[in-house]
Amino acid sequence: MSAMESHAAPYVEAQQAQARELPGAGVAALDRSRSEALEILGERGLPSQRDEDWKYTSIKPITRSRFSPAVSGVDCSEDFIAGSAIENLDAWQLVFADGFHLPHRSKTNGLPEGVQVAGLAEALTRDPGPIVDRLGSAVGKMPHGFAAMNSAFVGDGALVEVAPGVQLEKPIELLFVSGCSGEGFLSLPRNLVILGEGSQCSIIERHISFGAERSLSNSLTEIILDKNATLNYCCAQDQAERTFHVGGLFARLAHSAKLKATTVTVGKAWVRNDARVDLDAEGAHANLDGAYLAFGRCHVDNHTHISHNAPECTSRECYKGVLGDRGHAVFHGRIVVQPNAQKTDSEQSNQNLLLSADAQIDTKPQLEIYADDVKCAHGATVGQMDEAALFYLVSRGVDRETARRMLTQAFAAEILETVTPPALQSYLASHVSGRLSPAVPPGAAA
């Protein structure tokens, strides 16, 4: 037995112990998909740096001690939730404590007809049929052991389903608080977002930590967009130092569907994100963007994979990172253009700003093109503070520290400025600013 398998073993055992109590247990298709995922977890184990996709990310900080799956019944105080709210955000909201939906903390009043925003466990218990068919369909082939783990335990999380033609005028916020159960717990939220033909909505998936407790959050979101559906999605990751976050975003787009997905990592947690977008039919368009900060000893890894599976689809991808201290970031972006995906139009870029000599970025943009009539561009840059720009600001009387912060924020702003609604954008901008100068409020340095 390899070391990898032994790391996975406690989780395999834990799943087996609770399989019969998982929501929807007994539904044949669900039981089957859970046990298949469990098998993959057992066989492949948790990833190691020998896997090409995990070459620059060691999971040793996670496997140092095992995490116990959190159990339902955990709560999170009203005060804490109110205290961490996004200012001026008018949204429907589902709140989750260690992956479990808290109906008494959620706000779903006044949702229009044809829109379902609910806990996944509740939906699986009530009427599993329509959900089970679609669970896992955006993930496809299991990318790694963490995704298999999430799928083996699949239970609670968010279910958002928007009926054809419905346009939501307010965003939906899914707030995940980890560490509510205490020290050493694992949360496994699974979210399923289904937009019917021509429907539109905005979703915010936000991850925060309850306190300083060591916790592992293994979260997976599936997005299924039908013809002409438009989804504006933002994943905001703002967790504490001892939180470990493995995030998955898997999306499938039908004819002329549009997805804008932005992942913003501003916390102090150890983070690994996998995003995969399948453009399955003509005219589908994806904007896959990200902004990440890695300061202190933070580790932030973004793996993205956009697959052009049909002709005349477009994709735009831009990830920007700011690294300081001994921060380490990884970007691996794959764009695959399948043989029939003629007239593909795709652009990808990864730009990094290194503020210290000890910060490290491993970046790998990658194009795989199997069609011949395509327009694809990609590139990566790693740079330092622009001294000419810095002098320009300083020569206008701005002190050096403020000038540095202005330029660093400006670098990230290219991504943040595309984020809507404005309340979320302000929230993210102020968190970025706070991370860049924890001790000096704007304008105070004279």
Add this chain to the structure above:
Amino acid sequence: MLKISDLKVTIDGKAILNGLSLDVGPGEVHAIMGPNGSGKSTLANVIAGRDGYEVTSGSVSFMGNDLLSMAPEDRAREGVFLAFQYPVEIPGVANIALLKEGLNAARRHRGEPELDALDFLKLVREKLKLVEMKEEFLSRSVNEGFSGGEKKRNEIFQMAVLEPSLAVLDETDSGLDIDALKTVAGGVNALRSEDRSIILVTHYQRLLDYIVPDKVHVLAQGKIVRSGDKRLALDLEERGYGWIDTAADAATA
């Protein structure tokens, strides 16, 4: 206002300024002319405090203070302004954000209260008119995507907002068509006052048709080889810089 004595400056060990002296009184406009490579831009950058220049001897006194010992941001707050020859583009930093930060830094430095958003906006709107710039320039990123003329106008606009005591305009005329040149010159002239000195660094006489200097200096091989009034500029226009180099060689020998 500004007194430069026997200034010697090197870049990477190479002598650029070789004992330059210059005295600019309050309210005076001085033009510094000279061929390429004579040290004009070096002088402008040394006054503003840019890195990469080593002052090996001499002194620069600004309103009685030792300018060379001051950090560039402090020079700006004390009233030194450099209009750059090549203003950099700074994507993501709005023009108005830079100006607000710069102006309020100077106000704090002088012990004055910061301007609030409303008063500040009122001030900048008024100054925009001076250089015929539209209000949309305020929210645009600093110089990003600006034409050559817009960049130079933006420099003069910033000068108008920051109201320096000493403004050094480094080749502000370069790359401008005649209409833009007139606009920029009009802005500068409007900012002339008895307590504001201006140094125009330029290669061509053309700018001086629109901003008439009190004194003209010719810089060659790192020192001022001739000073005079505006007629000196016309002489240069007529005779070129060739004779100046000969004169400088003679002076050095």
